[in-house]
Amino acid sequence: MAGGANGMDAAASADPEMKFPGQRKHKHYFPVDARDLRAKELSAMSRPQRTHICGIAQTLVDIEAHVDDELLARHNLVKGNSLLISDEAAHILYAELKQRALIKEEHAGGTIGNTLHNFATLSDERAVLFAVMEKQIEIGSYAYKYLSYTSSKVDVNQLQPVDGPIGRCFTLITPCGERSFAISKGAMDKLEPASIKPELIKTAGALVFASYLMRSADGDNIDQAALRAMAVAHEANVPVVLTLGTRFLIEQDPQFWRDFIAEHVTVLAMNEEEAEALTGESDPLKASEIALQWCDMVLCTAGPEGLYMAGYCDSAELRETEHELRSGSIGEFNQYEFSRPMRQQDCVDPVKVYSYIAPYLGGPVEILNTNGAGDGALAAVLHDMAANRYHKVNVPSSCKHSVSALTYSSFSQICKYANRVSYEVLIQHSPRLSRGLPEREESLEEGYWDR
Ligand SMILES: Nc1ncnc2c1ncn2[C@@H]1O[C@H](COP(=O)(O)OP(=O)(O)OP(=O)(O)O)[C@@H](O)[C@H]1O
Numbered sequence: 001m002a003g004g005a006n007g008m009d010a011a012a013s014a015d016p017e018m019k020f021p022g023q024r025k026h027k028h029y030f031p032v033d034a035r036d037l038r039a040k041e042l043s044a045m046s047r048p049q050r051t052h053i054c055g056i057a058q059t060l061v062d063i064e065a066h067v068d069d070e071l072l073a074r075h076n077l078v079k080g081n082s083l084l085i086s087d088e089a090a091h092i093l094y095a096e097l098k099q100r101a102l103i104k105e106e107h108a109g110g111t112i113g114n115t116l117h118n119f120a121t122l123s124d125e126r127a128v129l130f131a132v133m134e135k136q137i138e139i140g141s142y143a144y145k146y147l148s149y150t151s152s153k154v155d156v157n158q159l160q161p162v163d164g165p166i167g168r169c170f171t172l173i174t175p176c177g178e179r180s181f182a183i184s185k186g187a188m189d190k191l192e193p194a195s196i197k198p199e200l201i202k203t204a205g206a207l208v209f210a211s212y213l214m215r216s217a218d219g220d221n222i223d224q225a226a227l228r229a230m231a232v233a234h235e236a237n238v239p240v241v242l243t244l245g246t247r248f249l250i251e252q253d254p255q256f257w258r259d260f261i262a263e264h265v266t267v268l269a270m271n272e273e274e275a276e277a278l279t280g281e282s283d284p285l286k287a288s289e290i291a292l293q294w295c296d297m298v299l300c301t302a303g304p305e306g307l308y309m310a311g312y313c314d315s316a317e318l319r320e321t322e323h324e325l326r327s328g329s330i331g332e333f334n335q336y337e338f339s340r341p342m343r344q345q346d347c348v349d350p351v352k353v354y355s356y357i358a359p360y361l362g363g364p365v366e367i368l369n370t371n372g373a374g375d376g377a378l379a380a381v382l383h384d385m386a387a388n389r390y391h392k393v394n395v396p397s398s399c400k401h402s403v404s405a406l407t408y409s410s411f412s413q414i415c416k417y418a419n420r421v422s423y424e425v426l427i428q429h430s431p432r433l434s435r436g437l438p439e440r441e442e443s444l445e446e447g448y449w450d451r
């Protein structure tokens, strides 16, 4: 069971202190010389105040099957896309997968469900899940599986009960390694705005949701619930984090998404294909720069190429990298990657900052499944953002908070951490981590943290 069965009182079972991102190698902690201060100040408090993040999710179980291209074509599915399918189409597809014994795994899924689970597993901190759940749960049902495969640190107390079944996501993996999704939505979009608890959003380190929500049908209100949560987050200055689900969704109306991001979003997560659909630019670094006109920080994953981060920092707070300077579509783009990301509006003189990292250890020797690698990277970014809030709440006088930053660590450090987490997802089947990262990775020092 991934991360253990979900207890009903996530907050009560929490450890007294949040795990910090990057703690595995203390000397790489950012900023390095403030580390002892943090330890001293935090241990002086008998009980640090806990924090949390919130997410709005479509409740989905992934049904993973290995299929050929012919099956996709016959069921009118599109490679790489996530398509909503009718109940009848889902019935026919499921019957064929079952009859041909093609189903390999069934596990809890959904982009935000995965991200919250991974965040909670990495940080030991609470992640509040706003989503629906079947009112009556039978042992062995998909709803039962969903809850059993969700970390006990994910707070399921806010789930809205519904009459229908939760959604199913047929995750179809073709021989080329690409995964295509067919969604049988069930009641996953029935979340109502009234189920959003403003007091939990206002006090969150971040609010996260996926672009998939915005394609809900008439009569389904999950999009309205998300808009309500975003409005509360804005008023309380809580960062709003959007992950772009699939390029096909963005391609349908890129201008809608540009306007949406400019209006609502602080941090944008996407892969290089979604980045191209949004910006028209195929180079992930350039696309990230373009996206900075609409939001404050960008995580752009690029599969085997690695990942990029982009954002702003005030010129007075910039820190020069100690790594080799890199040039691509932007010259010496990583010059200030040791800086911490800030909101553009919090900078007197905003400077754009970029960082890049190649896959951890060059990528795994054997990739079991790329499903969820991007969600893993986002969970790491959220962990660092939440750590910043946790530290600010508990050590408000720390020099770290003399300016308002979005994260605890530098662009460079977050890239390393995100990349490391993606690697962990790549070497397992499920998009959900079964455990946190090792506390210390001495043996990997030469290979990675010291690079
Ligand atoms: N083939 C690969 N080889 C090495 N590393 C990889 C490979 N695929 C992914 N990664 C690592 O995982 C990270 C995220 O992968 P990717 O860009 O494929 O995410 P994604 O498309 O958003 O995935 P998903 O939507 O399934 O979560 C990359 O930045 C990289 O570090």
Ligand SMILES: Nc1nc2c(ncn2[C@@H]2O[C@H](CO)[C@@H](O)[C@H]2O)c(=O)[nH]1
Binding pocket: 057, 058, 060, 061, 062, 082, 108, 109, 110, 111, 112, 114, 169, 181, 183, 210, 212, 245, 371, 372, 373, 375, 431
């Ligand atoms: N929320 C949501 N998740 C999806 C959708 N399509 C695919 N996914 C999830 O994307 C994850 C991988 O990133 C898988 O675990 C899928 O469950 C969708 O329409 N909505």
